[in-house]
Amino acid sequence: MAKKTTGKGNGATKKTRATRGKAQPITRPRVASIERLPLSTFTEKAYLDYSMYVILDRALPHIGDGLKPVQRRIIYAMSELGLSAASKHKKSARTVGDVLGKFHPHGDTACYEAMVLMAQPFSYRYPLIDGQGNWGSPDDPKSFAAMRYTESRLTRFAQILLSELEQGTVEWAPNFDGTLQEPRTMPARLPHVLLNGTTGIAVGMATDIPPHNVREVAAACVHLLEEPDAGLKDLFKHIKGPDYPTEAEIITPKSEIRAIYETGNGSIRARARWESEDGNIVITALPYQVSGSKVIEQIAQQMQQKKLPMVEDLRDESDHQNPTRLVIVPRSNRIDPVELMSHLFATTDLERSYRVNLNMIGLDGRPRVYNLKELLKEWLKFRTETVRRRLQHRFERVEARLHILDGLLAAFLNLDEVIRIIRREDEPKPVLMKRFKLTEIQAEAILETRLRHLAKLEEMKIRGEQDELTRERQHLEKTLKSARLLKQVVRDELIADAHEYGDARRSPLVEREAAQQIDQTALLPTEPVTVILSEKGWVRAAKGHDMDPRTLDYKAGDKFHQAARGKSNQLAVFIDSTGRTYSLPAHKLPSARGHGEPLSSSLNPPPGATWAGTMMGAPEDLYLLATNAGYGFVAKLEDLVSNKKAGKTVLKATKDAKVLPPQPVSDLKKDLLAAVTSTGQMLVFKVKDLPQMPRGKGNRILNVPTAKFAKREEAVAGVAVFGEGKPLVVHTAKGDLTVSREEVELYEGERAQRGSRLPKGYQEVQGIEVKE
Structure with a gap:
């Protein structure tokens, strides 16, 4: 037998030697079965699996105990370590190690941050962990020390989750490696999902549950046990609204809070509390998750930008006895503190909005958005079954x-x-x-x-x-x-737990008027300014009204076009050759010490458009708008203001017509309008004969034959608005022609007429203006 085996071995050796050095065919092992799936099917399944994992095992709380899996595992691991409220503190790293090693094989940083959140009294309404060491501060919640430095144990309040754990109340499941058992939910004695609330972002859905008061929620549960058919209106008598860890006011109207509890969606507004003390404003409570240092920074930034001239000083006097004490010193006792605080509420985090989305995993294992009654009813079903x-x-x-x-x-x-x-x-x-x-x-x-x-x-x-x-x-x-007796046991235990763990409401419910931001123009100094516009469209602002804009230095090839006088807290309105108007704050215009800046750098006029003029004044001030085709109307300045860079169309110009420089109207009933054509025809009539309108083409001012205008043989060269008896200056090719007070009467007539002809030699007109 041995001989035979040896022979086989020799034969195999000879074969190997004979084939050595030659290419051999590659032989692959045969696979019994290979699962083949279309790529779309595989990716769809993988994404859905991931989505369900994130929704059910990471981001959303369970309605029974109000905990996410990582929070539940931390609480359970600490109870297994014997870290009750009566025990000594232990290093947080010990707890995190047990959680990761036994139940939650994920990152230690995320696990520790979840643990820190449950220990911060400014984050949780009823903290579940009692921390020792640096666990962060309201100014910087993530400034906590590393887990090797901090120590922790459970709080007394955590007993509402743990006291019945070993009494056959919950389902147990194997941990990730099957060596240990962990609870699927905690047997919560109170609706913890509402008490501490939670936030989370899953795939395609999110949750934002605000914290509530133990006594109010327990009272609502008791009422619902006694009256199963009670409506939301009855529950509102007990649950007034959310109750945040801070003492800031909840200013959301009751009707809106009721709508939130009816639908499970909405938003809550919270506002800081303040009081007057020796003429100063003292802020004593900030909204939930608002940093005092951030608020100080926001107010200081407005002061630096000169947006708060009524504030003289700002101090942070917070200490151990007064966790929140921000002092605002008004510039004088004439400052209205209510108006000032209303402005700060509108522009800083002293007033904040919180999203509400009562989305959680129900008893059937599916996520959904609950209204208040559905939530409490389902939790009572969970609690009754637990008992x-x-x-x-x-x-x-x-x-x-x-x-x-x-x-x-x-x-x-x-x-x-x-x-x-x-x-x-x-x-x-x-x-x-x-x-x-x-x-x-x-x-x-x-x-x-x-x-x-x-x-x-x-x-x-x-x-x-x-x-x-x-x-x-x-x-x-x-x-x-x-x-009935089972329900009685649940009721009595709810009342007892509310008495033991409950406390007074911290966030008062107060209906306030909406915060109003102070108009920034009212905060600016009201200095007289003159806005100067050049022919090339360069703009600048000079202080005062007594300067002559024609004497300023202009860029080569450019010269003065028009100026408007007003105040530094007003808007400067510009109109282009197409009839579109634009506006810019006067205090933001460049100084007249230089050449200014082109308007096109701040505004977006149509291609090829040029600038016709500028206007300033009070919103009710009147201006005459006209085109060289002989049409125009009177408009209020407030109707010409546009907040868009592209402006808005106000004066509809006819084909080939251009907009003339706008003219201010001082007295609509008494002012006169003088219009002169390029061929020397001048007409004077009362401005009130033209219509007052916010936009449009207007009425005919002076009759310019259409054929001549189309051939560019005649057009309106200029218009001027002036008081009765004031002389006019007509600019012509020959020189300036002064029309005296008495001579003005020679050109008076009805609107839309041809007017009278200027003296011989002065009929090639370039423009007209009022002589000062």
């Missing part, structure tokens, strides 16, 4: 103990016989079971009884314990069979 399971578990324990006590009593009544059997028999258990008709459990209990328990008094103790447990069993059996 039933606890009582059932206790009932089974009592019955098991009574069963053992029956066996022990039988042994005490026949003690000598029991001792004899134990001494003489090799296997006393079956003999005892047969002799006294005992079960295996009873016999085992007898055999494990110590000699010290064979005293006569022990029989009395057994009978006393039997009587006590019998009464308890009867009570438990009666309660388990009666829905």
Whole structure:
């Protein structure tokens, strides 16, 4: 046999040598079955699996205990480590290590941050962890020390989640490696999902549940137990609204809060609390998750930008006794503190809005958005089942103990016989079971009884314990069979827990008027300014009204076009050759010490458009707008203001028509309008003959033949608005022609007429203006 095997080996060797150096075909192992899926199917399944994991096992809380998986595992791991409220603190790293190693195989940083959040009294309304060391501050919640430095233990409040854990109340599931068991939910004695609230972002959905007051929520649950058909209106009598960890006011109207609880969606507005003290404004409470240093920074920034000239000083006097004390010093006692605070509420984090989205995982394992009644009703169903399971578990324990006590009593009544059997028999258990008709459990209990328990008094103790447990069993059996009694147990425990763990509301509910930002133009100094516009569209602003803009220096090839006088807190309005108007704050225009800046750098006029003029004044001031085609109207300045860079169309110019520089109207009833054509026709009439309108083409001012205008033989060269008796200056190719007060009457006529002809030699007109 050995010879044969050797021969096979030699043959194999010869074959190998013969084929060495030659290319051999590649042979692949045969795969029994390969799963082949279309890429779209695989990616869809992978994404859905991931989405469900994020929704169910990471981001959303469970309605039963209000915890996310990582929070539940932290609380359970700490209870397993014996870190109760009565124990000593232990290093947080110990807890995080246990959580990661036993239940939550993820990053230690994320786990520790979740732990920190449950320990911060400014983040959680009822903290679940009692921290020792640096656990962050309201100014910087993430300034906490590393987990190797901090220590922690559970708070008393955590008992509402843990006290019934080992009483058969919850389902258990294997941990990630199958070596340990962890609870699927905690047996919460109160609706913790509402008490501390939570936020989370899943895939395609999010949750934002605000915290609430224990006493209010417990009272609503009790009311719903007693009156299952109670409506939301009845529940609102108990739950007034959210209750945040800070003492800031909730200013959302009651009607809006009611709508939030009816739909499960909405937003809550919270506002800082303040008071007057020796003429100063003292802020004593900030909204939830608002940093005092951030508020100080926001107010200081406005002061630097000169947007708060009424504030002289700003101080942060917060200390251990006064966690929040921000002092605002007004510039004088004439400053209205209510108006100032209204402005700060509108422009800083002193007033903040919080989104509400009551989205959570229900008892059926599916996420959904609940209204208040649905939420409390489903939690009461969870709590009732938890209490039933606890009582059932206790009932089974009592019955098991009574069963053992029956066996022990039988042994005490026949003690000598029991001792004899134990001494003489090799296997006393079956003999005892047969002799006294005992079960295996009873016999085992007898055999494990110590000699010290064979005293006569022990029989009395057994009978006393039997009587006590019998009464308890009867009570438990009666309660388990009666829905009314079971509901009564839940009710009494809710009232007791609310009394033990409840406290007064921190966030007062106060309806306030909406915050109004102070008009920035009212905060600016009202200095007189002159806005100068050049022909090339360069703009600048000079202080005062007594300067002559024609004497300023202009860029090469450029010259003065028009100027408007007003105040630094007003808007400068510009109009282009197409009839579009634009506006810019006067105080933001460049100084007249230089050449200014082109308007096109701040505004977006149409291609090819040029700038026709500028206007300033009060919103009710009037301006005449006209085109060289001889049409125009009077408009209020407020109708010409545009906040868009592209402006808005106000004066509709006819084809080939251009806009003339706008003219201010001082007195609509008395002012006169002079219009002159390029060929020397001039007409004077009252401005009130033109319509007043916000936009449009306007009415005819002076009759320019359409044919001549189309051939560019005649057009309106200029218009001027002036008071009665003031002289005019007509600019012509020959020179300036002054029209005296008496001569103005020669050109008066009806609107839309041709007017009268200027003297010979002055009929090639370039423009017209009022002589100062």
